[in-house]
Amino acid sequence: MNTIKNHIGINIFSKAILMMVLLYSFMTVSARNLKVESPNGKISVQVFNENNTENAKWFLKVNYFNDGKMAETISSIDLGLILSDGISFTDMKLLKSSKPLLIKENYTMPHGKSLQRHNTGNEVVFTFENKEKKKLDVIIRVYNDGMAFRYSLSGKGNFTVQDELTSYSINQETTRWAEKWNPANEGLYSSMVGEKIQQEEWCYPTLFQTKDNNCWFLLHESAVDGSYCGSKLSNKEDKNKYKITFPDPKDGRGKGESLPKISLPWKSPWRVIIIGNLNDIVASTLVDDVAPPSVIKNTDWIKPGAVSWNYWSSNHGTKDFKTVCEFADLAVAMDWPYTLLDWEWDSMGNGGNLEDALKYIHSKGIKPLMWYNSGGEHTWVSSTPKDRMLTHENRVEEFTKLKKLGVAGVKVDFFESEKQDMIQYYLDILEDAAQFEMMVYFHGCLVPRGWAKTYPNLMTYEAVRGAEWYNNGPEFTATAPVHNTILPFTRNVVGSMDYTPVTFTNSQFPHLTSYGHELALSVVFESALQHFADRPEGYYELPDEPKKFMREVPTSWDETQLLQGFPGKDVVMARRKNNVWYVGGINGENIEKNINIKFDFLDKHNKYKLRLIKDGKHDKQLVTDDSVIESADSVDVKVLRRGGFAAVIFSIIN
Structure with missing residues (x-):
């Protein structure tokens, strides 16, 4: 009997010890x-x-x-x-x-x-x-x-x-x-x-x-x-x-x-x-x-740049050979390296076909980009060419043709899903394109997820309500000014954004934004392939200094700084390329403002030339002022309702 009691006592004691050990172990982790x-x-x-x-x-x-x-x-x-x-x-x-x-x-x-x-x-x-x-x-x-x-x-x-x-x-x-x-x-x-x-x-x-x-x-x-x-x-x-x-x-x-x-x-x-x-x-x-490192060792062939684009001003522009040539000429006149052949290039007419267009584009010393429907049963959109990106075999066949034709990159559209199989489809396109040294950008797509680090041939994504929406109905006319001041703090933070900005003329529905606002978008919005969407006369008819600005504004940057702003109200963005700073400022509100730009981000040992292109007396007027500044200086800029300005700052060599 005593033996049984002893065993019971030992078991209780052992369990107590075990509980204390477990409790101590947990308390050690918790502490x-x-x-x-x-x-x-x-x-x-x-x-x-x-x-x-x-x-x-x-x-x-x-x-x-x-x-x-x-x-x-x-x-x-x-x-x-x-x-x-x-x-x-x-x-x-x-x-x-x-x-x-x-x-x-x-x-x-x-x-x-x-x-x-x-x-x-x-x-x-x-x-x-x-x-x-x-x-x-x-x-x-x-x-x-x-x-x-x-x-x-x-x-x-x-x-x-x-x-x-x-x-x-x-x-x-x-x-x-x-x-x-x-x-x-x-x-x-x-x-x-x-x-x-x-x-x-x-x-x-x-x-x-x-x-x-x-x-x-x-x-x-x-x-x-x-x-x-x-x-x-x-x-x-x-x-x-x-x-x-x-x-x-x-x-x-x-x-x-x-x-x-x-x-x-x-x-x-x-x-x-x-x-x-x-x-x-x-x-x-x-x-x-936090994304995986690049899988592409040699990236010398990956070239960001500005693109002329005919879809915004003419929904079926690429169907017309003469329109394609006009936008190739625009790219040449503006020193932009690319022009995009959007949907319907496979049914081009009015004086030439695809091969004729590509021959013309190459004769002008610029490079073509071409649009594709992502294809497959996942999209309702029947626009052609369709299905040519759908399988590895399709892509290899198409990229082989494009390489021979001197095409620099592809725009792939209408994905309509972020399911697991579609995520793999995106990455398969990037992987195969890289084997052919082909740049890629996505439309009708997901927002960036860090893929441009892993596949730097991924140049930009749409995934934004951009200027194309001026063609979709009257709503964007009223909402664009505020929307434009929210995007730099949201969508464009996480990767390149193909908004297709800087349109001075009107397409199907009008702008309320000023010319100064539109010019500033070339700096405020970042996209490695920046599609400037206006028709040729929209750029040809600019005054000399804004036109020069549009020729020279980079599409990739060494440094980015927000100078001031608040989502829904206004934004002033400074971006540096080499030793030159570009500044873009936009007002999203329906009131005129005086925006004070401080230059304390500049080297205090240098003097700089500031070329400021700003709103004039009305929405369609641009005024250019030149001045000499130092880092301790500041400048007040008057902007119109829904207005804006752009500036270039470069060091004065003594």
Whole structure:
């Protein structure tokens, strides 16, 4: 009897010891400083669970410190995945966290908002275990301009991701600028706060400003590849909780699976949050920084530049050989290296066919770009040529022809889905095009996901409500001025944007923006292939100095700085190419303004010549002023309602 009591006592004692060991183990993990900080100490990400129990739901919390003030950027980010076969990473135990790893990268881009890229961050890997003893790593990187995190699963096996639980909790008093979800990403942005917050599905990227105005942040994703789908944000269930959401099954005419299928080992796309002041947001290259490095070793053939484009002024322009020649002549007159043959080049007439047009273009010393329908059953659009990009065999055959014809690049249109198979289709096009040294840009497409770093032959994307919408109805006439001042803080932050800007004449529906506003868009908007969309006389009839500006304005930049601005109101952007600065300023509001430009971004040891091209007395007048400035100077510029200005600044050589 005593022996039995002793055994019982030993078992109770052993269990007590075991419980104490487990509790101590958990307390040791919990007592750690589960925090990752940026190298400059301004951004911190905490890892926590609300219950402080061993198995629990885990969250991230993001804070931003600036000028001695702390802003709670995001109060919590839900973590977790639900896979097929009943595998759930919801309630989890934190097993360990790695030592901080310093991430320091320098790389070069052949185009974009800055060519020499530098980033520094700290990475920590947190390893969790679910109830079935399966492990999930959450990799967190905190950079000086934001943070990114992703999931990682090791081992073997094939699964369907039933749901990704990633969700961003945003304070109701945080103002947000968001675009309602549409497959082409061509909507308008709505500004919302408090009771005015709408509950919808939303496109990337989405911009937020904290209540105290101390912090801005932008939500996006990067490094999406064929192992996953593109995602979007939804606050339908909770207006202040933006959850990662998979594509609608109906997208792409219902073709393809909306739930991604993964094979282990696997890593998710990066969930990216750019954080800081507005200049930090605009200048950030974080979406590219976390993407995989370039797979193209020799990029000498990748040449950004301006393009003449006949579609805006004549919807069926490429069908007409004489129109094609007129726009080739425009490119020559304006010193632009490219002209685009848009849809219907395969049915060209009125004096010549495709071969005749290409021969004419080459005789003028410029290079043609050509349009393609993405093809397949995923698009309703029947415009030709169709299906020539659809398979590897199609692409090899077509790129072989294009190479012989001296075509420099292709525009591929109408994707209409961000499902996993469509993500792979995009990347297959880029991969095959690179083998033929062919530049690519996408229309009717997703917003940038960092692919231009991996495939720098990807020059630009549409994914924006651009000047083409002046042809789609009367709405854009009234909404364009404000819309133009939101894009530099949202869509254009994350990659090149083919807005097709700088149109002085009217197409089917008129502008309210001034000539100064339109000229400024060549600097305010960044696109490695910048399609200037106006008809030839729109540029030929400009005064000499604006015309010279349009000939010389670059389409890729060494440095980008926001000088001032606020989404929906106005923007002043400065971009540098070599030793020359270009400045563009636009007013989105229906009031005249005096905008003060400070030049403290210039070298204080030099003097500079400022050539300022600004609004005149009315919308269609441009006035040019020349002056000598130094970095301590500032200049007041009067802009009209919905007006603007452009400037060139270059050093005076003593």
